[in-house]
Structure formats: C-alpha cells, structure tokens
Amino acid sequence: MADAPSHPQRPLPRRGIERLDLMLLCAEALDLNGGEAMVWLSEEMGFTDLLPNRVELWKRRCSNPLRRTTRRDLPTPAESDALIRICNALADRLYPMLRSLLSTAEPPQLSAQRWQLFEGRLAELLRERFNLRRGGVQRLLDPEQGPSLSRELIQALAFSAGPGGFERLKASLMDPVV
Amino acid sequence: MKLTNRYEQTSCRLQVEGLPDLSAGQGDQTIGILTGFSLDLAGHTELAGQREHLQAMVAAVLPYARQLLSGVPRCCGADSDPVAIRPHAGRHQLELRSSQPDTPPLALQLDDAELADLVRCLDQLRLDPRLALPFEQPPLQPLRRRELRHRQPLAQRIAAPLVGVGVLLLSAVVSALLPLQRPAPAPAANPAAVSSPQRGG
Numbered sequence: 001m002a003d004a005p006s007h008p009q010r011p012l013p014r015r016g017i018e019r020l021d022l023m024l025l026c027a028e029a030l031d032l033n034g035g036e037a038m039v040w041l042s043e044e045m046g047f048t049d050l051l052p053n054r055v056e057l058w059k060r061r062c063s064n065p066l067r068r069t070t071r072r073d074l075p076t077p078a079e080s081d082a083l084i085r086i087c088n089a090l091a092d093r094l095y096p097m098l099r100s101l102l103s104t105a106e107p108p109q110l111s112a113q114r115w116q117l118f119e120g121r122l123a124e125l126l127r128e129r130f131n132l133r134r135g136g137v138q139r140l141l142d143p144e145q146g147p148s149l150s151r152e153l154i155q156a157l158a159f160s161a162g163p164g165g166f167e168r169l170k171a172s173l174m175d176p177v178v
Numbered sequence: 179m180k181l182t183n184r185y186e187q188t189s190c191r192l193q194v195e196g197l198p199d200l201s202a203g204q205g206d207q208t209i210g211i212l213t214g215f216s217l218d219l220a221g222h223t224e225l226a227g228q229r230e231h232l233q234a235m236v237a238a239v240l241p242y243a244r245q246l247l248s249g250v251p252r253c254c255g256a257d258s259d260p261v262a263i264r265p266h267a268g269r270h271q272l273e274l275r276s277s278q279p280d281t282p283p284l285a286l287q288l289d290d291a292e293l294a295d296l297v298r299c300l301d302q303l304r305l306d307p308r309l310a311l312p313f314e315q316p317p318l319q320p321l322r323r324r325e326l327r328h329r330q331p332l333a334q335r336i337a338a339p340l341v342g343v344g345v346l347l348l349s350a351v352v353s354a355l356l357p358l359q360r361p362a363p364a365p366a367a368n369p370a371a372v373s374s375p376q377r378g379g
Contacts, residue, residue: 095298102289102294105221152249156247158290162297162298163298164297164301164305165301167318171244171318171319174319175248175326
C-alpha cells in the first residue's frame with residue numbers, strides 16, 4: 001500500500017467528494033457486488049473505526065451534493081483517506097475490466113456492448129440515488145455528454161489503481177474548483 | 179551476483195538488472211547499481227537502456243498520469259530529455275530519444291489501457307523495496323487554478339462574468355431612463371403663522 005502523501009491533512013473539497021463518490025458509483029456499476037465489496041474492503045483494510053458499517057460508509061458518501069439525500073458536513077481527512085483507499089483497492093480489483101473498456105485493441109462491437117452495459121447500470125444507479133434536478137446529474141444522463149463523462153470516470157479509475165494510485169487520486173481530488 | 183526484477187502488466191513488461199551496492203551497506207537482494215533495463219511494450223517495440231533513461235521515463239510518465247487524472251494532460255519532458263510524453267489525437271505519444279548519434283527519435287502512440295499498464299509497472303518499480311535507486315518526480319500536489327483553467331471551454335468560463343457585467347449595464351441604463359420624481363414644491367410661507375405666535379394664558 002502506498003504511503004500517505006507528505007502534504008498537510010486538509011479535508012477534501014466538496015467537488016473532490018463529488019468526484020470520488022461518482023468513481024465509487026462507477027465501481028458499483030461495473031461490479032454488481034460493488035457495494036458489498038466496499039464494506040468488505042473497509043473491514044479488510046482496517047477502517048472499522050472510521051467506517052464501522054455500511055450506513056456510516058453511505059453517510060460519508062452522502063456529502064456529495066449531487067445525491068438525492070445530501071449531508072452538509074464534509075468527511076474528516078482520515079475518513080476521506082479511507083474512502084480514497086477503498087476506491088484505489090476497488091479500482092485495482094476491477095482493473096482488468098477497466099482496461100478492457102479503455103483498450104482500442106478490443107473488437108469494436110464487443111467494446112460497444114461493454115460500454116452500453118456499463119452506461120445502462122450507471123444510469124440506473126444515478127436515477128435511483130441522485131438528485132435528477134442537478135445539472136451535474138443531467139449531464140451524466142445526457143445521451144450526448146454522458147458517454148464522454150463516463151469515459152473520464154473510467155479513465156480516472158484506471159489511473160487510480162495500483163501501488164501509486166492512492167497518492168495520485170488524492171492529489172487530483174484536492175484540485176481547486178475553476 | 180546479478181539481480182533481475184520484473185514488473186508485468188497485460189501490455190507491458192519491464193525488467194531491470196543490477197547489482198547490490200555492498201559498499202553502501204545494502205542487502206544482497208537489493209539492486210543499488212542498475213546495469214540496464216528492458217521494456218517490452220506489446221504491439222509496439224522492445225526498448226533497452228540505462229539508468230538515466232529509466233529515470234527519465236519515470237520523471238515524464240508519472241507526472242503525465244497525474245495530470246491526466248485531473249483531465250488536463252500536458253507534455254511532460256523537454257525536447258532535450260531522453261523521454262517525453264504528450265497527448266496526441268486522443269492518444270498518448272511517448273517520444274524516445276536515443277543517446278546514440280544518428281538514431282532518429284521514436285514516437286509510440288499508446289492508448290489509455292497501454293498507458294495505464296505502463297504507469298502501473300513504473301509505480302511498482304518506484305515503490306519496490308528491493309530497489310534502492312532515486313526516482314525523481316515532482317511531489318504529488320493539487321494542480322494550480324491556472325493549470326486547470328483550460329479544462330473548461332473559454333465560452334463557459336467567461337459566460338458568468340459577461341452576464342454579470344451585462345445585467346449591471348442594463349440595470350444602469352434602465353435606472354437612468356426612469357423619470358426622476360421632482361421634489362414637491364415647498365409650501366408657501368404663512369407670515370401670519372410666523373409673525374403672530376399665540377401665547378397661552
């Protein structure tokens with residue numbers, strides 16, 4: 001597991017939480033047992049003090065302003081680090097699937113089917129859990145803009161996997177809002 | 179005794195060879211002196227080089243992956259460096275310049291999956307405890323606001339300030355056109371009221 005970065009501990013900005021939660025949602029769309037896997041990984045990685053059960057895990061993710069039920073408080077740096085580590089471990093677990101989605105060497109028809117399946121599941125999860133009046137959600141569900149945004153999320157998951165993925169993902173989630 | 183470490187992903191195989199630097203007190207299973215490396219990028223080419231080439235690759239590819247994660251990939255590595263990488267037509271162009279004269283530079287077009295494989299191999303190499311070599315790379319920090327600015331199209335970026343200025347101008351024009359309410363004429367002075375105060379008895 002990668003060491004924590006040396007920069008001081010700051011809470012993740014709201015936009016970073018939004019992106020992290022969407023990446024976790026993509027992991028759930030790729031793996032039907034993704035929700036269970038998150039809880040299991042949290043226990044496996046020793047985060048039971050920070051995220052003792054699925055309700056606490058869900059509450060931290062609800063700091064995403066795009067959610068149907070949102071929470072105003074932001075996760076503490078330790079809690080957001082735990083969520084990033086879970087995302088990193090999920091991305092590692094799903095890496096072959098992420099790779100096959102991103103590869104241009106795959107047969108185009110098969111690749112299109114995989115993307116269609118993933119985008120369909122992601123849309124279902126978005127409709128179920130997210131506030132459909134928010135512009136960010138509407139863009140993800142938009143037939144024109146949605147596919148490129150979904151691809152960006154899959155690309156981000158692929159580059160967040162592996163031993164250096166935690167530090168890379170954390171640094172990118174701390175980016176300022178433009 | 180020569181040591182060999184291998185790092186493998188689907189489309190990428192990196193192999194480093196070296197010796198332990200016993201004079202620096204390193205263990206006999208730690209590579210402290212890198213004698214060479216080979217990198218097999220499936221479907222592209224097989225490369226071989228020295229320590230400085232591998233360090234240049236780490237220094238160019240990992241910061242590029244960091245920028246890619248923020249959605250703003252830019253060229254990493256100068257023209258004089260042995261390795262540079264830049265976005266090119268939806269792919270990633272890895273440019274390799276040989277230190278041998280009369281050898282033209284090599285440009286490889288990697289897709290996202292191939293680049294992700296290379297990044298994972300380089301991460302494994304950089305964090306391998308069996309390797310005692312410095313791999314310089316800039317600290318992983320949030321990007322600056324100006325580095326992220328071109329993530330949004332210019333029209334979207336200036337739309338909000340333009341609308342603000344427009345609304346301000348419009349409200350200034352509208353308020354200038356509104357007729358001003360003239361002040362009511364002052365009531366005529368009533369000399370009787372002033373000159374003959376009544377005194378109560």
